[in-house]
Structures are given as C-alpha cells and as structure tokens.
Amino acid sequence: MKNKSASRLQYDFGKLFTAAKTFIDTHNKKSTNLKDRLNANHRATAELIVRLYAKQLNKLISSGNPMHHEFPGFKTFNPSLASCKGCTTRTIMNHKERLKSAGFIIKETHHGKTGIELWINPLIFTPKKLPTPTVCKETKISQITSFFTKRVKNFHPLVHVQQEQNNNNSSVDILITSEKQGVRPKAHKQKYNCVTRTAHEQHMNTRESRTSDSDKQTRRLKNSSTGESESAFLLNLVQDFWLYTQPKLFESAIFSKPEETEILNFIWSSVYRKFKIKGSTNEWKSYQETLYARVDMVKRWLVRNPCRWIPPAHLYFHPENKRNSFIKTYRWFIKQQALKRQIRNRILIQKAEQEWKDYNQGEGKNRHKTRLQLFRLQQQHLDSYGDPMLIRAYEKSLQKIVNT
C-alpha cells in the first residue's frame, strides 16, 4: 500500500516515452522538409534523455523536494550521454542540435566542468497531480480494496523499467527505521559520535571504526569554511596581479568590463595554473612577489628600448600563447636570478680573498686573529647565505691562497 502511494507521486517511464514519441511523431508530420525530421537515432537520444531526466526527477521527488512551479534542468555531461548510448560526443551534440530545432529541448546551458543543463519541453513532463488529502476516505479504501481484490493478469510492462525502480534498501540513507535495526546514524551528528553514547550497536561495526570516519567528515565540514576564505584569498591574488600589471605594462589601454573579466580568466589559468598546485598562503605570497618582480623586469626591458613591444593583454596572458606570453618570463627570471647569485658569489669570494691577503701582510681588522679564527669567521658568514655553490667556490679559492 505504501509503495503504491509512493509510486503515484513519481513519473511513469512508459507514459513519458509515449509522450516523447507522440511529440516527435507530430513534429515529423508537421515538417515537410525531410532534413528537419527526426530519425530513429534522434528518437533514441531523446528517449535516453527522457529516461535519465525522469530518473533524476524521481530521485528529487523521493528526497522530498517536489517541483511546484518550475522544472529543474536536466544536469548531465555529453560524454556520459555518449557512453550510455554507445556513440561519440559529437553525435550527441548533433542530436541535441536537431532536438533543439524540433523544440524537444527548449534551452541548453553549459556549466564547464560541471557539465550541461538541458530543459526539456514541458509538454512531455507535465507534472502529475499529487494525490490530494481531501479525497474521500471511502473512495480511497475502495480503490485499495479493488487493487487487491481484482484478479488481473500480470502483464509485463511495455518498457523495461526494472533498473528505474526504487532501491529496496533506499531507506538506509533516509534513516526512517528504528535504532534497533542497526542503521547507522549520520556521522556528523556530534551527540552520536561519542563511543559510549552511540545510538547504533558497536558490535555491528566489525569492519571500520565509525568514530574515525566521522572525524574525517567533521574535519571536512570545518575545512569547507576555511576553503572558502582560501579561495577568496587566491582570487584576490589574481585581482592584485592585474591591478599591478595594468598600469605598468598596458598603461594606455582601456578595457571594458567583459574584456577585463576575460583577461582575469586568462591570468587565472595561465599565470596561476588554475590554482591546481597546492600551497600555503605564504608560498602563494612569495610566488606573488616573484610575479611582481617579473612584471618589473618586463617593464624595464620595455623602457630600455622603444622598439620593444609586448602583445595586447588578452594575448599576453592567453594560456595557448606559446610564443610571446607572460609565462615565458619565468625562464628569463630564473636565468636572471642565477646570474645575480653568481655575481654576488664572486664579489663575496673576492672580499674573502682580499681579507686573506691583508691578513698575510699583517693588515686589516683581522690581523690579531689566528688563521683558524679567520677561516671560521668567513665560513660562518658565507654559510648564512645558504648557497652550496658559494661554499665550494670559497673552498677552491682558499686552496689557491694556501698553496701560493
């Protein structure tokens, strides 16, 4: 009885398929041009979409969110539709185009990573009237009794709907059964997580400790709030970078809002690699500093010679630009840093050599120290730079001095 009333609320696949079929048939009758008609393949795609969409809607209804005014869109992915149908994504796209022109699909929106959203013609998905509570009890009872008393031959359904039936175990997620039946409570309910006060029997959990699992989930909950602030911080970095770069490199250019958003998107994907690389805030800050240094470097390079140029911003930060994009300045920057370090090392070693010369002549501030003391002093000073190349070069120069 319960199941019967529940199934009434849900969409019947058979009826939906017939509705889709009649829709396509009427369309084919109307269209005189052969090219505009929908063939069997288009029909199959339409049915697939209807089936999956109905499944989604039924799930939505069973979760307790009935649609009152508007249908939600059918959220899916082109590749998943293609794999369901056993064809390529291109075919799915072509079929969707055809169904759109036929009016089967009203609207389509692309959500990038999260897939596509389709709005199917409401003629096919006319919402079924929910059983009203004002129905006379007697008629209801008579319906139910007729259901049990009628001896009707059990026909197989026209459409194979076995897989679309509700899962018998679906009540496990909904948590409608009593505590004694061994249903585990939701993990992030703090009061249940304590070992001594758990609502479910501990001996039932032989495989995995629920407490450890729930810890993970609560941590994830906490992380979600910190994640938001982190993403805000990261997006701020992109904005700051653009605010720093624009007056330096593109001072004469004026950008409208859509142009600026496009450039920001390019910076996000090319300069920051869509933040796919995990790093702490301090690491990102130091990276931001190197970016500023790179921008300054490009600015200096431009100022030095008026014949030099960089491409416009939308090309300069374009992720596909392999020729003259901002990404290329990274190598340049590294090279420059290496050169700077080399020069610094050379100056430091020259200083050390000079100190040894002065020491040998009995001059300089270190003349009263022993050789070992001077060596230790210099070694300490050079160690503070943390550059092994510098230490090696120092040892070489020291050997030369000692040998001469």
Next chain:
Amino acid sequence: MTHPDPNTALSKCIIYFNDGNSRTFYSLDKKHKKSKPNQALGIRRLEKMLLQHFKGTWRTAIIYENCTNGKELAKYKNGVRLF
C-alpha cells in the same frame, strides 16, 4: 560567410559617420558556430572594424550591450577610445 545575428549578439556598435549617416553593427561573439559566445571577442572585433575598416570615415562610435537599457561599454571619438 557567417553574419552576426542582431537577436543573439551580445554587443552592438553605433557609428556616426562623417557624412551624417549612422549605422548599427552587431558583434560576432563566436570563434566558430558551436563555440561558447565570448563578449570580449565581439568587442575586440567591433573595435578592429572601427579602427581599421572604417578608419577616418566616422566621428563618434559607441559600443553598447545588446539588450534593452544596455550599458555603454566603450566610446570612441575620432579614432581615440575615451572609456
């Protein structure tokens, strides 16, 4: 050759020519037929049209959002962008 569709274009450009005429041009916001519309691309194309194709033939040109009460996105006077 594909032509921009005034109904689907995201931006439009009104050019006031030197000879007193004025004409509206609509943006072509797609790289190819199936691509996602990109308003910035459409604006850049309109700008290119103004500064290269119609160079020296107009006095004022304004790019608007192609919708009712659409905002001004860019304004040009004598070949110079004002905002």
